[in-house]
Amino acid sequence: MAHRTLVLGGARSGKSAHAEGLVPGDAPVTYVATARVDPADEEWRARIAEHARRRPPAWRTLEHPDLAELLRAASPSDGPYLVDDIATWLTGELDEAAAWEGGSETVAAVRKRAAELVSALHACPARVVLVSAEVGLGVIPATRSGRLFRDELGALNAALAEACDEVILLVAGIPLRLRGGDAGGGTNRETSSARDGASGDTSTQTRRYEVSTSDAAPDTPAWPTQEHLDDLVADVPAPVELPPVTPPDDQARRDALARHERLTKPAGSLGRLEELGVWLAGCQATCPPRPPSRPRVVVFAGDHGIARKGVSAYPSEVTGQMVANFLAGGAAVNVLAQAAGATVRVVDMAVDADTPEFVRAHKVRRGSGCIDTENALTDAEVRAAVTAGRALADEEVDGGADLLIAGDMGIGNTTPSAVLVAALTGAEPVAVIGRGTGIDDEAWMRKCVAVRDALRRARQVVDDPVVLLRTAAGADIAAMAGFLAQAAVRRTPVVLDGLVVGAAAVVAEEMAPGARDWWVAGHRSAEPAHTLVLEHLDLRPLLEMDMRLGEGSGAVSALPLLTMAARVMNEMATFDDAGVSGRTGEQPGATSTGRTEGAGELTSAEG
Ligand SMILES: O=C(O)c1ccc[n+]([C@@H]2O[C@H](COP(=O)([O-])O)[C@@H](O)[C@H]2O)c1
Numbered sequence: 236m237a238h239r240t241l242v243l244g245g246a247r248s249g250k251s252a253h254a255e256g257l258v259p260g261d262a263p264v265t266y267v268a269t270a271r272v273d274p275a276d277e278e279w280r281a282r283i284a285e286h287a288r289r290r291p292p293a294w295r296t297l298e299h300p301d302l303a304e305l306l307r308a309a310s311p312s313d314g315p316y317l318v319d320d321i322a323t324w325l326t327g328e329l330d331e332a333a334a335w336e337g338g339s340e341t342v343a344a345v346r347k348r349a350a351e352l353v354s355a356l357h358a359c360p361a362r363v364v365l366v367s368a369e370v371g372l373g374v375i376p377a378t379r380s381g382r383l384f385r386d387e388l389g390a391l392n393a394a395l396a397e398a399c400d401e402v403i404l405l406v407a408g409i410p411l412r413l414r415g416g417d418a419g420g421g422t423n424r425e426t427s428s429a430r431d432g433a434s435g436d437t438s439t440q441t442r443r444y445e446v447s448t449s450d451a452a453p454d455t456p457a458w459p460t461q462e463h464l465d466d467l468v469a470d471v472p473a474p475v476e477l478p479p480v481t482p483p484d485d486q487a488r489r490d491a492l493a494r495h496e497r498l499t500k501p502a503g504s505l506g507r508l509e510e511l512g513v514w515l516a517g518c519q520a521t522c523p524p525r526p527p528s529r530p531r532v533v534v535f536a537g538d539h540g541i542a543r544k545g546v547s548a549y550p551s552e553v554t555g556q557m558v559a560n561f562l563a564g565g566a567a568v569n570v571l572a573q574a575a576g577a578t579v580r581v582v583d584m585a586v587d588a589d590t591p592e593f594v595r596a597h598k599v600r601r602g603s604g605c606i607d608t609e610n611a612l613t614d615a616e617v618r619a620a621v622t623a624g625r626a627l628a629d630e631e632v633d634g635g636a637d638l639l640i641a642g643d644m645g646i647g648n649t650t651p652s653a654v655l656v657a658a659l660t661g662a663e664p665v666a667v668i669g670r671g672t673g674i675d676d677e678a679w680m681r682k683c684v685a686v687r688d689a690l691r692r693a694r695q696v697v698d699d700p701v702v703l704l705r706t707a708a709g710a711d712i713a714a715m716a717g718f719l720a721q722a723a724v725r726r727t728p729v730v731l732d733g734l735v736v737g738a739a740a741v742v743a744e745e746m747a748p749g750a751r752d753w754w755v756a757g758h759r760s761a762e763p764a765h766t767l768v769l770e771h772l773d774l775r776p777l778l779e780m781d782m783r784l785g786e787g788s789g790a791v792s793a794l795p796l797l798t799m800a801a802r803v804m805n806e807m808a809t810f811d812d813a814g815v816s817g818r819t820g821e822q823p824g825a826t827s828t829g830r831t832e833g834a835g836e837l838t839s840a841e842g
């Protein structure tokens with residue numbers, strides 16, 4: 236069942252009746268009436284009476300309470316809240332702030348209240364169904380107040396929709412499902428599950444998700460079931476083959492280089508911000524490039540058998556517990572992504588715990604093999620994992636993502652990552668073993684032994700990237716490799732994160748040569764093997780912040796630089812526009828063909 240539902244509709248579209256049908260009649264529903272009744276308004280009172288007649292007698296009705304406060308105080312055991320409706324709530328707020336005719340400070344006060352409501356909804360642990368009016372599809376209102384209402388409600392609806400895992404639009408009594416699962420009443424479903432509530436989009440999920448490490452109940456089959464695994468591998472061709480990667484658009488890159496020459500700054504003076512804009516222009520095949528508008532983080536979660544050998548500072552249970560934390564929006568990547576304008580999705584590829592159904596749809600097994608003595612995956616599992624990663628990239632790109640970030644979560648995963656990097660770069664074990672989650676010297680020694688033994692096995696299969704993933708990676712890393720390669724196949728730019736994503740990237744480049752042209756390195760992780768990754772892929776990191784968290788956190792932290800790089804190229808004045816003189820000896824409007832020192836870096840693969 237959906238957790239937070241927004242039912243939108245025009246006047247008399249049937250939205251209230253539809254919303255009422257979404258909560259069970261016998262549930263202890265709290266009906267929140269938002270209208271402030273004017274006793275003199277007969278017609279309005281009759282409308283309200285008609286609504287009230289429809290409600291089951293057991294429902295509790297609250298008349299225009301402080302809505303944000305109410306949702307903030309709700310507890311997980313509360314019956315559903317049905318709020319009807321947001322448009323009248325907003326009307327009341329605009330009235331109270333005297334914003335219809337007031338100055339910008341009165342509108343700001345209403346927006347603050349609206350923001351409080353949205354954040355209360357995000358945090359509300361109880362089931363909530365909101366009704367709101369969809370306005371603004373017609374002509375622009377002739378009055379200021381009409382325009383104000385239309386614009387404020389439109390923005391509020393969008394923010395509330397972002398917090399809901401189910402969104403339904405009623406048109407002429409017919410429900411159109413815009414987002415979400417199967418709470419009943421919807422007639423049309425999205426074609427791509429990437430955008431619906433079943434996507435595990437943590438911008439739309441809440442703190443309700445339980446992740447259990449206990450064994451499945453006797454009457455529930457252990458997940459993943461054999462049937463699920465059979466389904467996963469049924470359509471996967473062997474061997475795994477990817478279409479060729481085509482390079483970013485060279486003309487757009489050259490246009491971007493030329494445009495930077497014309498912007499009002501000494502040539503090359505924005506340094507690597509210029510390189511970044513040129514890279515983005517090539518990826519988008521357009522100059523100037525657009526700032527990423529739908530950046531998407533997919534966190535690949537999985538446990539690793541090698542963690543049993545004492546190579547991490549934390550127990551394996553943390554992986555599943557962190558999945559719940561991602562879903563609740565409480566992890567670092569959630570916060571960073573929200574600050575940077577990205578949304579986060581988490582997928583369970585091999586967590587050794589039960590995760591919600593929509594998170595585990597691609598799950599291959601519970602914990603990958605202990606790579607010092609056994610393969611991480613079977614042949615079928617590695618193919619299923621790589622294929623899942625590719626399918627996830629496809630889903631996200633088809634769903635509108637214009638920039639992808641892979642994140643990782645898995646206790647022990649820096650060990651297989653170190654093995655992959657050493658195998659493909661020829662480095663010795665000691666050069667690739669870092670402190671991971673913060674291991675002490677004894678754990679570091681155990682990690683050395685584990686890496687040495689796994690590397691002995693991995694070195695025999697370095698020529699085949701899929702066999703290497705099977706031998707020494709794990710389902711999460713294999714899926715990330717598929718994801719990163721497929722992003723390049725789909726001509727979609729990627730910001731890479733730290734060591735674990737980097738290890739997957741090194742393998743992905745083997746599977747899909749040229750994929751690296753579609754990637755930029757977000758940061759340099761504190762893990763020593765990550766520097767080997769960057770050198771191997773010839774990528775220069777955007778940030779050096781001594782981060783070593785994973786989750787995609789380093790990549791997301793670099794995201795604002797991409798926005799800036801694109802905006803500079805769109806919004807800066809040219810020498811001609813601004814009447815600013817160009818280089819000494821150049822005619823106004825002439826495009827320089829020579830570049831200053833340093834600008835030559837713009838031809839590097841990364842930028
Ligand atoms: O990606 C990195 O650069 C990175 C560096 C150190 C630690 N991590 C994260 O920490 C966990 C793995 O660390 P460990 O010590 O358990 O191997 C896993 O959840 C990773 O996301 C990630």
Ligand SMILES: Cc1cc2nc[nH]c2cc1C
Pocket residue numbers: 549553557643644645672784785786
């Ligand atoms: C708490 C915690 C959060 C993480 N996020 C990524 N790796 C992690 C490891 C731990 C231990």
